[in-house]
Every structure is written in structure tokens, then in C-alpha cells.
Amino acid sequence: MSRTGVRAPRQAIYRGHVSTPLHRVLVACRAMESSGGPIETSVLARLTHCSARQLQRDFADSVGVSPREYGRSVRTMQARVALRDAPTVTDAISSAGYGSVRAFYQEAGRRLGMTPSEFASGSSGELLIWATSPTALGTVIAVASSRGLCAVRIGTDETALEHEIAAEFARARLLRDDDAMTDVMTALRALALTGRPSRLPVDIRGTAFQARVWQALREIPAGQTRTYTQLAASIGSPRAIRAVASACASNPIALAIPCHRVIRSDGSLAGYAWGLEVKGQLLALEAQHREGTIATLV
Numbered sequence: 001m002s003r004t005g006v007r008a009p010r011q012a013i014y015r016g017h018v019s020t021p022l023h024r025v026l027v028a029c030r031a032m033e034s035s036g037g038p039i040e041t042s043v044l045a046r047l048t049h050c051s052a053r054q055l056q057r058d059f060a061d062s063v064g065v066s067p068r069e070y071g072r073s074v075r076t077m078q079a080r081v082a083l084r085d086a087p088t089v090t091d092a093i094s095s096a097g098y099g100s101v102r103a104f105y106q107e108a109g110r111r112l113g114m115t116p117s118e119f120a121s122g123s124s125g126e127l128l129i130w131a132t133s134p135t136a137l138g139t140v141i142a143v144a145s146s147r148g149l150c151a152v153r154i155g156t157d158e159t160a161l162e163h164e165i166a167a168e169f170a171r172a173r174l175l176r177d178d179d180a181m182t183d184v185m186t187a188l189r190a191l192a193l194t195g196r197p198s199r200l201p202v203d204i205r206g207t208a209f210q211a212r213v214w215q216a217l218r219e220i221p222a223g224q225t226r227t228y229t230q231l232a233a234s235i236g237s238p239r240a241i242r243a244v245a246s247a248c249a250s251n252p253i254a255l256a257i258p259c260h261r262v263i264r265s266d267g268s269l270a271g272y273a274w275g276l277e278v279k280g281q282l283l284a285l286e287a288q289h290r291e292g293t294i295a296t297l298v
């Protein structure tokens with residue numbers, strides 16, 4: 001049992017010399033996933049036949065976070081499952097591998113974006129309001145908590161979008177409130193048409209690495225693009241290109257977090273959750289607006 005309270009895996013499972021940085025990271029990640037949480041870096045270093053410092057560098061380059069941070073994310077996922085399945089929050093603490101009640105509430109609460117009790121009840125103590133609006137791209141549906149936007153989706157079928165949101169927030173109190181969401185939907189329509197910067201607050205619920213990527217996306221000016229390589233460099237993790245692409249793909253808040261502004265190194269469009277046609281249309285509209293603004297200034 002390590003100091004983290006998570007049982008370290010038997011080394012016999014991970015035999016053989018691990019030579020490349022990617023292989024070392026994969027072995028370490030699988031070990032933490034098998035154990036259900038963080039493992040001391042010294043233990044992981046022995047498993048991967050390298051120094052603790054080397055493994056730290058491997059993780060920084062390939063994943064963008066430290067081994068301990070990755071392990072904590074694994075344990076958070078365990079907490080999600082435990083909170084849904086365990087009869088009480090106390091049972092979930094034990095099931096998720098936390099060493100104390102205090103640690104559970106401090107870490108899990110910060111990472112889940114709400115208190116463990118709220119998550120266990122499907123965020124029933126938190127009212128989520130939503131609305132839809134036609135835009136230049138199709139129908140946009142937005143969901144907001146008291147902290148800000150927590151979901152924005154784009155589609156052509158409003159009913160399908162409503163079902164998607166209902167499934168995602170199945171145990172929350174969802175209330176349609178077009179009046180309360182008027183300013184939000186106006187801002188989203190403007191974003192869809194011009195990419196004009198807005199100060200829409202967002203309620204980010206993701207890992208520390210995802211939060212870094214999503215914040216970097218919000219700093220890309222409308223009418224401009226960045227490659228995945230450039231985005232990775234901008235957050236200080238130049239080799240974590242795949243991890244950055246994964247964070248972009250998992251972005252839950254379209255438009256307000258403009259993942260559509262990231263393209264491949266050759267200039268082609270990469271995947272977009274709401275379709276490459278929508279991505280291309282967004283970029284074209286933003287470019288037109290930027291050119292018009294520059295012409296006006298000149």
C-alpha cells in the first residue's frame with residue numbers, strides 16, 4: 001500500500017524492459033488505471049526501468065501532466081463511478097481509494113466541478129437552465145449552471161439536441177428558461193456569425209490538463225487559427241500534441257470555447273464534434289468578419 005492509499009500493482013504483471021518514452025508512459029498509465037489512482041513516482045520508475053526524473057519528463061512531453069496528476073484524474077473517474085453506485089458518499093470514499101473524508105471532498109469536489117453529494121444525486125441541488133436558438137450554423141442548445149455555461153451543442157434537429165442534453169444531465173433539475181438565457185443566446189448567435197469575443201462565463205468540468213487547453217483555445221483571436229502543435233507549445237507542453245487534440249475533441253462548450261480554430265499542420269481541417277462542414281463554415285464567417293473589420297479600420 002503506498003502513501004496515497006492506493007495499492008501498488010504487482011511488478012510481475014509488467015515484465016520486460018521498457019525503452020521508449022511512449023512505452024514508459026503507457027506502462028505507468030496502465031499501472032495507475034489498474035490500481036485505481038496515483039502511485040508514487042519512484043514505484044512507477046522501477047516499473048518502467050527509468051529514473052523518476054525521466055518519467056516526469058516523459059509524462060510532461062506525452063501527456064502534459066505529471067504522473068501524480070494523471071493518477072488523480074484516474075481516481076476522480078473512480079469517484080464518479082463510486083458516487084453513482086455506492087449507497088452513501090462514505091461508501092464511495094472507500095471505494096474510490098481516498099485516504100480520508102477531507103481529501104475526498106477537497107480533491108473530488110474540485111475535479112467534479114461540484115460537491116460529491118451533489119454529483120451523487122445527479123447535481124440535484126444545482127439548477128441547470130437551458131434554451132435553444134437558431135443561428136447561422138443551425139440550432140444551438142446551451143445549458144448553464146449558476147457558475148456559467150456547462151454545455152453548448154450545435155445541430156440540425158432541435159429535438160435530438162434536447163434528448164442529448166437530457167441524457168447527459170439525466171439526474172439534474174433541467175429547466176427551460178428562454179428569458180433568463182436571452183443574453184447568453186444572443187452572445188452565442190454573435191459568436192456563430194462573427195466569432196466576436198464575448199465574456200460568457202464558463203463552468204469548466206474537466207481535468208487540469210483539459211482546463212489548460214480550453215483556456216488556451218479562448219485566447220485564439222477570431223479569424224485566426226492555430227495548429228495542434230502550436231497549441232501544445234502555447235501551454236508549455238510542446239510534445240503533448242495528441243493529448244491536446246484529445247482535449248479539443250472533448251470540449252463540451254462549443255463556440256464559447258472555440259476548438260474549431262485549431263487545424264492540422266498542413267492547414268487541413270481536423271475532426272470536429274459537430275461536423276467538418278460546420279467547422280469550415282465557422283472559420284469562413286470569422287475570416288470574413290475579420291477582413292471586413294480590417295477594411296473598415298483602413
